[in-house]
Amino acid sequence: MSAVVSETGRVGTQAAVAASSLVKVYGKGDTAVRALGGVSVAFQAGKFTAIMGPSGSGKSTLMHCLAGLDNVDGGSVHIGGTEITGLNDKDLTKLRRDRIGFVFQAFNLLPTLSAEANILLGLELAGRKPDKQWFDTIVDVLGLRDRLKHKPSELSGGQQQRVACARALVARPDVVFADEPTGNLDSRSGAEVLDFLRMSVRKLGQTVIMVTHDPVAASYADRVVLLADGHLAGEIQNPTADSVLSALKHLGA
Template structure:
């Protein structure tokens, strides 16, 4: 198994230093993150992998401002977020961060187009027509905008979720098992679209996954174990990812 250490000097969309997260106290104390130092290069697709309980989901939730770190620094788009209050975090997640989750989280009574523009409308902003058209075109949703979620396939619903995440031009899009509820063919389609968003729109993607096949769509795979970053794989293959995970006891 060949693991290259994660570089630390790059143009970073998201960075963390000395990141610690603990739950409980005394005999029930759990150290979910143990002084993690990590940076995610702008315009790249990064997957985070590791055994169950390795801290990968906790890391993503802290980086995205969905959970509060116990100690350490987190910067999104160059802005320190650990000192923000609840209202500031809400604005950060609305304006600078996009989310694509395992469940599509679409509003069932709204059309695909209405779901896509909803975050901007909640922020009192008007979608930029040219950018909206580009995102819709790249994701192949032009003939589905008037459809409601129940009229769309699972893959089409996830495309709508991706479009919603991209429309605000966030500094980073976080994906939490974004293909977990999709069949392999549809999952491959969504992952290809995420990769295209990096290549064609310069988007930064950070994805947590347990699937070695999904990880091969990323430029790099970060490996976690026991709350710590333990290495990285560049240009991952199914074989290299599977070997790395086996070495970590996954």
């Protein structure tokens, strides 16, 4: 297995996802913006990590690079033992399909399909059959059993995001990336989704990496990674909303 950078910056082999000296620049010349300035960080398997920082800190850019949604200008990203920064488009697409789950702020459900069809769409496109027992486990944990035949327009925002969570998990990915997953939800629905993400880590062994601006959402995580101006600015273990808010204030968020 390839060596990766551990959570403390030392070399190790236990990380589910790791970035080493990651650089991302947007634009050229005088207008160039250095969104990431040599970030090295790792994310332990079977843990829930939140990425936070002030607006423009690079948190969304970091997630997009970690997930293979954006190219990098320097450094490397590993998912398990695979360096994804060296993959061609075909192999990268296959890796994202087979080993990564995504939950976005916009639920990204197809309006003409039922909840069940939306959950299974990725597997269908990949020509894979679902594991019925795993599907049933996810559906029951998320409380979607009596909503499977409903279309997105017949579901609340919270229910739609739970469908999106089920879709992300049904393929048993190595890691789930959640980008502001509660951004379009009221506090109650948001708490339900965060409860599930935390439960998926603790009971189902999932690895979750979430970008959020909300200290309450971050308090559901096992660890918070802080960014400022494209650089690591610290981390918080076992975060609370208050400890996250205090850290963000020190960063000028």
